[in-house]
Amino acid sequence: MLAKEFRIKFKKDFDNILKSRNKFFSNNFSLRFSQNNQDVSKFSIVVSAKISKKAVIRNQLRRRIFEILRLEMSNIKPGYSVMIFPKLGALLLDYQTLEQEIFYLLNKSRLLKNETR
RNA sequence: UUAGAUUGGUGGAUGAUCGCUUUUUAUUUUUUAUUAAAUAGAGAGAGGAAAGUCCGAACACCACGCUGUUUCCAGCAUUAAUGGAGAAAAUAGUUGCUAACGGCAAUCCUUGCAGGGGUGACUUUGCAAGAGGACAAGUGCAACAGAAAAUAUUCCUUUCCGCUUUGGCGGGAUAAGGGUGAAAUUCUAAGAUAAUUAGCUUAGACGCUCUGUUUCAAAAAAACAGAGAAGGGGUAAACUCUAUUCGGUGCAAAACCAAAUUAGGUAGGUUGCUAGAGCUAUUUAGUGAUAAAUAGCCAAGAUAGAUGAUCAUCUUAAACAGAAUUCGGCUUACAGCCAAUCUAACAUU
RNA sequence: GCCCUCGUAGUUCAACGGAUAGAAUAUGUGCUUGCGGAGCAUAGGAUCCAGGUUCGAUUCCUGGCGAGGGUA
Numbered sequence: 245m246l247a248k249e250f251r252i253k254f255k256k257d258f259d260n261i262l263k264s265r266n267k268f269f270s271n272n273f274s275l276r277f278s279q280n281n282q283d284v285s286k287f288s289i290v291v292s293a294k295i296s297k298k299a300v301i302r303n304q305l306r307r308r309i310f311e312i313l314r315l316e317m318s319n320i321k322p323g324y325s326v327m328i329f330p331k332l333g334a335l336l337l338d339y340q341t342l343e344q345e346i347f348y349l350l351n352k353s354r355l356l357k358n359e360t361r
Numbered sequence: 362u363u364a365g366a367u368u369g370g371u372g373g374a375u376g377a378u379c380g381c382u383u384u385u386u387a388u389u390u391u392u393u394a395u396u397a398a399a400u401a402g403a404g405a406g407a408g409g410a411a412a413g414u415c416c417g418a419a420c421a422c423c424a425c426g427c428u429g430u431u432u433c434c435a436g437c438a439u440u441a442a443u444g445g446a447g448a449a450a451a452u453a454g455u456u457g458c459u460a461a462c463g464g465c466a467a468u469c470c471u472u473g474c475a476g477g478g479g480u481g482a483c484u485u486u487g488c489a490a491g492a493g494g495a496c497a498a499g500u501g502c503a504a505c506a507g508a509a510a511a512u513a514u515u516c517c518u519u520u521c522c523g524c525u526u527u528g529g530c531g532g533g534a535u536a537a538g539g540g541u542g543a544a545a546u547u548c549u550a551a552g553a554u555a556a557u558u559a560g561c562u563u564a565g566a567c568g569c570u571c572u573g574u575u576u577c578a579a580a581a582a583a584a585c586a587g588a589g590a591a592g593g594g595g596u597a598a599a600c601u602c603u604a605u606u607c608g609g610u611g612c613a614a615a616a617c618c619a620a621a622u623u624a625g626g627u628a629g630g631u632u633g634c635u636a637g638a639g640c641u642a643u644u645u646a647g648u649g650a651u652a653a654a655u656a657g658c659c660a661a662g663a664u665a666g667a668u669g670a671u672c673a674u675c676u677u678a679a680a681c682a683g684a685a686u687u688c689g690g691c692u693u694a695c696a697g698c699c700a701a702u703c704u705a706a707c708a709u710u
Numbered sequence: 711g712c713c714c715u716c717g718u719a720g721u722u723c724a725a726c727g728g729a730u731a732g733a734a735u736a737u738g739u740g741c742u743u744g745c746g747g748a749g750c751a752u753a754g755g756a757u758c759c760a761g762g763u764u765c766g767a768u769u770c771c772u773g774g775c776g777a778g779g780g781u782a
Contacts, residue, residue, distance in 0.1 A: 247381070288665070299683050311670045314380065339671070504728035543765030598763050598771040613782055693774070
């Protein structure tokens with residue numbers, strides 16, 4: 245789990261992200277972000293009830309993604325607010341492939357400091 | 362011993378690396394302020410159902426002059442004040458427990474299953490289930506079949522009289538038997554009748570209502586006795602009647618502080634927010650639910666939402682599954698293990 | 711979090727508590743046509759699940775499951 249300062253807190257921030265046009269997609273995720281004028285990047289993960297009706301499964305998926313982001317934190321550019329939406333297929337993935345997809349998405353949206361093309 | 366059913370309990374462990382929320386200690390920096398921040402250490406961190414949101418309460422606010430009972434009509438006017446009527450909804454054997462409940466306990470009754478007794482109707486014991494007031498106040502409903510399904514009344518059989526072309530026809534009597542259906546008018550005796558006989562008359566039994574006595578922890582039921590009324594099929598998860606209960610909104614309630622921007626009280630923040638109808642143990646009272654006393658204990662509190670991720674080992678990704686104001690229930694989901702009871706099979710004595 | 715509504719053929723809808731659950735459309739087969747379409751005939755196909763009340767339940771009651779909507 246990420247610490248409080250790296251999580252998006254206010255409704256205003258969510259609205260800003262949803263208004264912005266920065267959208268990127270992979271097979272099992274979609275990602276949206278906008279710039280904020282702060283020193284750190286902030287994250288939020290939204291798991292819809294459509295993905296699973298059970299709260300345990302949704303929580304597990306959310307925690308795994310947060311864990312991946314935490315380990316990548318030093319490599320991410322500061323000053324952005326990012327939302328990640330898993331799709332239905334993300335339930336079937338194991339931890340390794342989740343990690344690869346998240347890394348691919350961040351790279352594609354140019355949020356990483358060391359870009360690899 | 363094995364298998365199954367029911368009830369109760371439990372609801373992965375250990376280690377490594379990296380984290381999150383919260384409480385607290387130390388050090389450093391900082392502030393008008395023990396204010397705020399950083400680093401390090403220590404402690405705590407989902408459930409038996411946290412779920413469904415099906416009931417009940419606590420608590421908060423809103424509406425209401427007061428009492429009765431937070432509906433209505435009258436009543437009362439702060440040393441005050443009781444009569445009548447009743448919409449919608451909910452509940453329903455009886456007694457008790459509880460803050461309260463549609464929950465729980467005990468018990469009665471009914472139904473089902475099993476064993477014993479009996480030719481049999483039935484009776485008795487055990488277990489299980491039951492939304493279990495009233496159809497003897499009124500109204501409605503009952504396909505098909507059947508004569509007839511409720512102000513109705515002979516299809517067949519039986520029997521008497523008349524007629525007869527001996528095939529039957531007409532008019533009575535008859536509820537003993539048959540047949541239909543899920544269901545067919547409570548039972549008995551006497552009279553009326555040529556005779557037998559549901560309807561008519563009289564008397565009684567069963568059942569109903571009320572009263573008394575016995576039994577019982579208590580009440581109901583039951584048994585016995587007395588009185589009364591009426592004429593008695595089913596159905597109220599049909600209308601309805603009887604008795605009882607009942608204001609509305611839900612912690613995103615609500616209170617406080619408070620930018621941009623004077624106000625309003627918006628953004629945002631703090632409180633509400635975890636010491637409680639609390640948990641554990643013992644004793645006492647009670648058939649029991651439960652209550653009382655004594656002793657000990659403090660056990661998540663997040664806020665777009667912490668309680669985790671990866672790896673290894675054990676015995677297998679352990680089953681169902683994630684607190685959101687808080688409790689009491691109900692319902693639904695649930696692998697493995699442990700205990701008790703019951704059932705079946707096998708083995709031994 | 712709280713509140714409300716609805717589940718019937720593949721689809722859109724019917725059906726007083728009475729039993730063969732109906733209609734349109736779609737699907738299959740046949741007829742028609744040189745072939746196809748249209749048309750005609752015919753066949754199969756459903757009450758979300760589990761209990762209960764009742765002689766009898768799509769209908770009444772209870773509990774699940776699923777779908778949709780509202781509100782802050």
